[in-house]
Amino acid sequence: MAKINVTMTVNGEEVSGLAEPRTLLVHFIRETLNLTGTHIGCETSHCGACTIDLDGVSVKSCTRFAVQAEGAQIRTIEGMAEANGTLHQLQESFRQMHGLQCGYCTPGMILRAWRLLQENPHPSEDDIRQGIAGNLCRCTGYQNIVKAIQHAAATLNGETIAEAAQ
């Protein structure tokens, strides 16, 4: 099948590559751009492991074709930490609050949580639970993911919050 050149900005850098019209964006990100932090758990838009940020919204990157992302502004997990290696508060909070186990859902969760906090810097527990309902986790039971997002929100807002575990 003929390939088309696609150009997009990923984590602040303009990148381009060839993709068949049917190539999913997630495959383009992983296989062509070699950004393997974006994971695949279903390819049917259910699990959210492939969540990225695209033009200001959370997008399951298995739900788009690469060619649809022409000209898009994309952020993946690889673009969350600062250039000097300092982790984003969400990354730090996921670790602090034990918000991950196998780590497979984590990049998608963090990207989703990041957008959620952009839209709502003071989310309630229910806001968070509703807000991450498109992202499945098989390991954590979500409770510590919720805590991690609360912890990140509080820290970013200059508040303090209790630690995970009894």
Add this chain to the structure above:
Amino acid sequence: MNDMTPTREAREARLEGMGCKRKRVEDVRFTQGRGTYVDDIKLPAMLYGDMVRSSYAHARIRKIDTSKAEKVPGVVAVITAETLKTVNLAWMPTLAGDVQMVLADGKVLFQNQEIAFVVATSLQAAADGVELVEADYEELPVIVDPFKAMAADAPVLREDLAGKTEGAHGKRDHHNHIFKWQVGDKSLTDEAFNRAEVKIDELLSYHRTHPSPLETCQCLASFDKIKGELTLWGTFQAPHVIRTVVSLISKLPEHKIHVIAPDVGGGFGNKVGAYAGYVCAVVASIVTGRPVKWVEDRMENLSTTSFARDYHMRTEIAATRDGKVTGLRVHILADHGAFDACADPSKWPAGFSNIITGSYDFPVAHLCVDGVYTNKAPGGVAYRCSFRVTEAAYAIERGMDILAQKLGMDPAELRLKNFIRREQFPYQSALGWEYDSGDYATALNKAMAAVDYAGLRAEQKTRREAFKRGETRSIMGIGVCFFTEIVGAGPSKNCDILGLAMFDSCEIRIHPTGSAIARVGTKSTGQGHETTWAQIIASEIGIAASDIMVEEGNTDTAPYGLGTYGSRSTPVAGAAIAMAARKIRAKAQMIAAWLLEVHEDDLTFDIDRFQVKGVPERFKTMTDIAWVAYHAPPPGMEPGLEAVSYYDPPNMTYPFGAYICVMDIDVDTGVAKTRRFYALDDCGTRINPMIIEGQVHGGLTEAFAISMGQEIRYDDMGNVMGASFMDFFLPTAVETPHWETGHTVTPSPHHPIGAKGVGESPNVGGVPAFSNAVNDAFSFLGSTHIQMPHDAWRLWKAAEKLGVTG
């Protein structure tokens, strides 16, 4: 650092040893998307494999035409059973002593069975090839109901077994029969039932489901023709076992096989077995001379690799009128699908289902399990539980509730009355286990106090009256579960996999500057071994956990181990780690004695140092000792400071717990809402409370899913229903209840650090707690037992049957 300055507390804290809520080292890479999962690995000239699968559940294959697929640009090869026969790999042995087709050989026995393997230069080309492989089928009659499998006129599923009246586990009674496994004293048990004042008899079905980790099963095989070596990366919970299996079936010498399990995105039992995709990728790499990657998609995962449960348990309990149990009699019909691909220790065709007497002092019991073939996917894995333990716990815990209902007794009171008492441990169960330790009454009382159990029952009483008066449409259930697990397989005297004794292992090397590397035979799939294993070593030898690197999953470097499943990592490998550390400590003590010019017996170990008894200012730290071990060891002593331990556990461990679930169910919609869930776990010594709590949350969420809706269902034609995340219930953050946790600590007396394992307890205890809550809610309406899963539709149907819907 001046070691004189810090206080004992500071030295202890610096170690981050056992009991510390140490933050996980794994998270640094995982939170940045820098984990390395199998699908993240790419090799030059790598090919992609994709599977052609059967549309039918039972059919003869007249012909497979691969010619069109082979012409697709990018397709390099199409492998069928005929190809595999040339290397004698059309069939492979299963862990349960059966054989299994790798690619369909003459017929298919379940829907989505593997038929051909297309290898291409891209994912897309492979998918195009799959579309064009044509199979010509002749449909055959299908059996999906295990109760029909043993009918005299049932169609023959396994023609390859024709005439074989002996299976791997004794006599086969019927052409679709796999095994009969019995334990306990039948005549004494029958006698107890003949004399019984009260009896219950209920068929308790535990439906078919699937572990479904977020990362599916996958592998990357790379065969180097020049060296004759195979490197196989894969999502393996037991990499060493995979290496041995690959060697046995491929005839490649084991030292030329390098199996590597990199980061694994969850396992839950799904990643123990050996699957057709692995064999095909290996053969394809040998045939093409190029690396071949195989990545299962979600539908393939749910419908082919390793289902769990499908146990149908006729459960009978005999008791006295005042509620003392006098006998347990259970018959289980076990549906194993088309091939017996259970991942149980070899001698245990029904796993450790004989833990079915649970936490109760049954004087006599008898258990009989019949395994049968059906036209469903093969397997029978332990989905986040020790082998068949969740099934057993479900039967006994539902059974006890049904008995309580019949006796008109409170279910918690009935349990307290029948518990194995603390002073009875070590306890010999009627079905042959020696329970190592327990303090059940304390745990249950603590859980009841935590939720104000009496208050809940009082509220339920009021609510029931209000319901009867028509003032509410909501019913309230209180589910009590007290489970005893059996984990840590296991002692070589009764546990092996393919003849390999189920020990585990650890190798620790202390470096000259006092940091260390530890390699372990297990494989974390999210449990955080890199964090917790270092904590054990830190406490045992006094090197800070942050100075210890833990490595697992590479069979070239790690000592041989049986892997991670059945909550065996802490009971078995955790012990090996402690024992290896103690060997190092023993040598360190000799060095310290020599340095301090005292007798070894004059030294005590204190957190991170050996000090002269009574003279704490005379000491040598582990860092000092490590340097000496490499620089100038005592005369006559070998240099270096390292140790290996292979640990064969003397017994299993028996974690237990008390779970209480409070639920409200709307009878008009069947919607159940978990109001409260309290889980008290006793896993013995606690290595990292933060990780334990995380494990409990995760396991409870899986238990919630299984009991409340997660199911792999088939229609009469053997079509698998709902093998996608559209239909297969995985709870999101919205449905998942809030979890409350608690604990007691009853250390295992035979384990070096007293730890018992915890990862699976919440699944084992959670399922009956949910189901008991549902059934308790309906009990006052005259219901005895409602089968799982308890989704809204089925609960509404149950309410309708009881005549209480609006």
